[in-house]
Amino acid sequence: MPKFMYKAVNPSGMPFKGTLEAQSFQQAMDELKREGYWITELMDQSQSILHREIKFGGPKVKVQQFTLFCRQLATLYKSGVSMVDSVKALADQMESKEFRGILTEVAASMQQGTQMSEAASKYPTVFSGIFINMLRAGEISGNLDEMLNRLAVFYEKEHYTREKVKSAMVYPVIMGILTVVVVTLMMLFVIPNYVASFQSMGLQLPLPTRMVIAVSDWIVSYWYAIPVIVLAPSLLLALLKRHPKGPYWIDYAKLRIPIFGKLLHKQAIARFSRTFSSLFTAAIPMLQALSLVSSVTGNVVVGKVIEDARDGLVGGKSITDPFRHSWLFPPMVVQMMSVGEQSGALDTMLEKVADFYEADVDAMTDRLKSMLEPLMIVVLAGIVGAIVLAVMLPTFEMMKNGVVPIN
Structure with missing residues (x-):
């Protein structure tokens, strides 16, 4: 079977x-x-x-659109507009057809007496478990306006932090692609035409020039292999993800990447702290909150530590024990969680941790961008310059010996 x-x-x-x-x-x-x-x-x-x-489960909505929806919903409800009318109003002005249709169906269910958390739970790919559980907590406690505001703040900070990390990583990727394209074009069209005259003269070419010519000849002969080489890492990652432990290995490798690994690590800590604080404030049961948090950290390795904390809590242990023995959670984070656990102000302590790491991620991305832009330009210029210099070496030798090449 x-x-x-x-x-x-x-x-x-x-x-x-x-x-x-x-x-x-x-x-x-x-x-x-x-x-x-x-x-x-x-x-x-x-x-x-x-x-x-x-x-299955319906279309997905862009994070930016959903973040804006949360803020507008919180604003409308706080202004005295009923939840049904707020959702209908937002559905009418939504640019995304998929999201507009979902909100229309949610509003229709609410008009029939269904709570919004129940109506939204039918679309798990759009409304996350965090959104549904916090919304349900607000409906039960009667603090729906406060909970909507917390959701808006949560998604705004989450979106801002994610975009900052993306902006720091996009530039190196673009410059890397540009370097590959420039070098490939030079090897395919510029180098063969330029060195043909030297080869016809029977000159003894310097080693750097011979190396560049060899690479150019290989690219000209096997140009169809270049897309395979470029796509090979993506294919290997896709195959690795199929392995039961593949996602864990991939996320572990991400955390160990120089510079960027530290950035992703801090982002995961900030996401964990912000999410856990929001769920704890909403009075979501601790075990359920930890299960939700472990699935939204964006890193399987960090999620595994959170799952261990949940299992330890079931066994009667302190929530901070697994974090204390993991290299992923700095001593400062564990100490603040411990103080919050003992004082009953765990949500406040986690919120302070989230603020600290979000600010740290913000500052680190700005520093990376200011450092990487000139660095990548120098790398690109160095690669292109090395190729040009290798090609020009025979000309320098001929001019030194008093021979002028004839084109």
Whole structure:
């Protein structure tokens, strides 16, 4: 019987994954739905990397759009507009057709007496477990306006931090691609025409020139291999992700990358602290909050430590013990969590940690951008200059010996 891999969200909003046996995709879907799960991904385990995954649960919404939606919803509700009217108003002005349709359906469900958290839980790919649980907590406690404001602040800070990290990493990628394109074009079109005259003269070319010519000849002969070489790392990563421990190895390697690894590490700590603080403030049960936080840190290695903390809490241990023995959580973070746990102000301490690391990420990305821009320009200029110099060496030798090449 075929085996199927799936990712789903349970009625409590907790994401998880697993495998099951079924005769067909439809039977697998029906079985999961009978158990009350919202399916986000379902795939035949026997399929190769070239087969496409079949995804369910509705479209995804851009983070920027969702962040703006949260802020506008909090503002409208605080101004005295009812929740139903607020959602309808935001649906009417939403640019994304998919998001507009989802909000319209949510508003229609709310008009029939359904709470927004319940109506939104039908779209787990749009409304995260954090959003649904905090919204439900606000509905139960009667502090919906405060909870909406906390959600808006949470997503705004999350979006800002993520964009700062992206902006620091985009420039090196662009410059790397530009370097490959420039060097490839030079090797394909410039070098062969320029060195042809030297080869026809039978000169003994310097070693750097011979090396450049050899690379140029290889690229001209095997140009079709260049896309394969460029895409090979992405293919290897995709294959590695299929391995049960692949995502863990990949995220561990990310954290060990010089400079950028430290940036990603700080971003993960900031995300953990901000998310945990928001859920704790919303009075979400500790075990459920830790399960949610472990799935949104953006790094499997960090998520594993949080899962260990959850398991330790079930066994009666302190929440800070797994963090204390992990290199991923600095002593300052663990100490502030310990103080917050003992004083009953864990949310306040975590919020301070989040503020600190978000500011640290902000400052680090600005420093990286100011350092990387001139550095990458120098690297590109150095590579192109080395190639040009290697090609010009025969000309310098001929001019030194009093011979002028004739074109």
